[in-house]
Amino acid sequence: MTSPDTAAEAAAPGGYEGATASRPLEIAFAAVALAITAGYLFLATQIPLRREAAPGQIDARFWPLVIGVTGVVIAIALLAVAITRPAPTREDLERIQPGGVLRVIATIAIAGAFIALWSLGSVILFGYRIEVFPIACALLMAALMLLYGHRRWLSLVIYSAAVTAFVYVVFGMLLRIPL
Numbered sequence: 001m002t003s004p005d006t007a008a009e010a011a012a013p014g015g016y017e018g019a020t021a022s023r024p025l026e027i028a029f030a031a032v033a034l035a036i037t038a039g040y041l042f043l044a045t046q047i048p049l050r051r052e053a054a055p056g057q058i059d060a061r062f063w064p065l066v067i068g069v070t071g072v073v074i075a076i077a078l079l080a081v082a083i084t085r086p087a088p089t090r091e092d093l094e095r096i097q098p099g100g101v102l103r104v105i106a107t108i109a110i111a112g113a114f115i116a117l118w119s120l121g122s123v124i125l126f127g128y129r130i131e132v133f134p135i136a137c138a139l140l141m142a143a144l145m146l147l148y149g150h151r152r153w154l155s156l157v158i159y160s161a162a163v164t165a166f167v168y169v170v171f172g173m174l175l176r177i178p179l
Contacts, residue, residue, distance in 0.1 A: 023087040030079035037075045041068030106147055114140040118179075133172070133179040137164040 044064035053059035117136035122129050141160040150156055171177045 023082070026082040026087050027079070030075060030082045034072065034075035034079055037068060037071030041065070041072055044068045103147060107144065110140065110143045110147065131179070134164050134168050137167060 047061045120132045122131050138160045141163050172179045
């Protein structure tokens with residue numbers, strides 16, 4: 001009995017060729033991860049406190065600092081492994097597909113537009129104050145689903161509305177986090 005992987009390999013002309021191993025890519029990824037987590041850790045130390053926590057208590061900086069330190073430690077470990085060991089084989093990864101880079105760029109642009117819309121907070125239209133987050137969230141979900149190939153309009157609308165409602169109810173109403 002053949003597995004789906006071997007059947008796909010046999011069906012593909014010329015056999016399956018995975019992505020090539022790349023030590024510079026591994027080092028670059030680890031260095032970028034270290035830079036991002038170090039920046040996060042720096043920003044976590046800058047969180048303003050209304051008052052200092054008493055000894056043995058947790059303040060607003062605690063969890064961001066824990067996450068930042070953990071991220072820096074993991075990034076340093078990744079960098080050490082990338083420098084000291086040969087690059088791992090990447091035969092299980094597919095090569096970059098046509099249009100893949102364009103999709104990544106479009107995803108970043110859509111996410112940037114979402115953040116820009118979300119930063120508006122609320123708008124006043126025809127005398128009514130309208131929260132922008134639910135509209136921006138639904139548009140984000142719909143745009144990403146369309147970008148990645150979803151074409152059924154009914155499920156597109158239902159899924160976008162359901163995810164938006166879930167996020168808004170949990171974070172906006174139950175946890176009272178200002179969106």
